[in-house]
Amino acid sequence: MKTRAITGFFFIIVMLASVLINGYVFGVFYLLLSGLALLEFYRLVKKAGINPDVMTGVLNGAFIYVVFALISVDGDYHKLIFLLPITLSFISIQELFKKNNAPFTNIAYTYMGIIFTIIPFTFFYALAYLNGPAANLHYPMAFLLMLWANDTGAYLVGSKLGRTKLFERHSPKKTWEGLIGGIIITALAAYIISIYFTELSVTQWIWIGVLISCFGTVGDLIESMFKRSIDVKDSGGILPGHGGLLDRFDGLLLAAPVVYAYLYFITNA
Structure with a gap:
């Protein structure tokens, strides 16, 4: 418990620092974080006997992140998108030169790793550039605060009052009471955030909190389903007492793209 608390404290400090310093640090930090998450994904599927194209996948993942980061900052970079079909095709081409019995399984998991890890972090980065x-x-700071509020609320309420299983097949400890507690605590956090961050109305912040709670929980369940499918408990050991990066950011995987879409449409309405 002590190790978990110390790790959690420094984890929060580093995460907050990444969104407090400046946009460049923010961008580079999440590029590295998404790359490490992708490597973690590939390491896990290798345990299941699958051989993704790690180097090609990581290079493509980094390129996708950088391309969309540049477009977020300056739309004139949109032409770089047309390079992606060329770079992504090397994932399939590479399998032509390998001797294995399941080339398309390897290709599928290489692409899946990029979709599962890089794309969500790309949307999270783009939150900072919604308005120009x-x-x-x-926006990204508020997202993290509400994500942590949801995790904390769901854990506290679920551990004390949880009775009704939410999705026992994939996550035996999650309960409906925990989900509702997470939503309420996150809505409260959203209200407090609205006092200091006035870009949106209190109602809009609360709606974002609800989206983070719901889709963050679904992302957690999907990551649990993924781990169970390859028979592992933790996605890694990079964070002592907390597991791996995928364990810590499972709530971001679905929530970040959904929140970006919501903010994009309400701020451009």
Whole structure:
């Protein structure tokens, strides 16, 4: 418990620092984080006897992140998108030169790793540039605060009052009571955030909190389903007492793209 608490404290400090310093640090930090998460994904599927194209996958993942990061800052970079079909095709081409019995399984998991890890972090980074080329780090910071509020609320309420299983087949400890507690605590956090971050109304912040709670929980369940499918408990040991990066960011995987879409449409309405 002590190790978990110490790790959690420094983890929060580093995460907050990444969105407090400036846009460049923010971008580079999450590029590295998404790359490490992709490597973790590939390491896990290798345990199941699958051989993804790690180097090609990581290079493509980094390129996708950088391309969309540049487009978020300056739309003139949109032409770089047309390079992606060329770089992504090397994942399939590479399998032509390998001797294995399941080439398309390897190809599928190589692409899946990029979709599962890189794309969500790309949307999370883009939150800072919804309103133009000048970074507004209030959105990603608020996202993280509400994500942590949801995790904390769901854990506290679920451990004390949890009775009704939410999705026992994939996550035996999750309960409906925990989900509802997470939503309430996150809504409260959203209300407090609305006092200091006035870009949105209190109602809009609360709706974002509800989206983070619901889709963050679904992302957690999907990551649990993934781990069970390859028979592992933790995605890694990079964070002592907390497991791996996928364990810590499972709530971001679905929530970040959904929140980005919501914010994009309400801020451009």
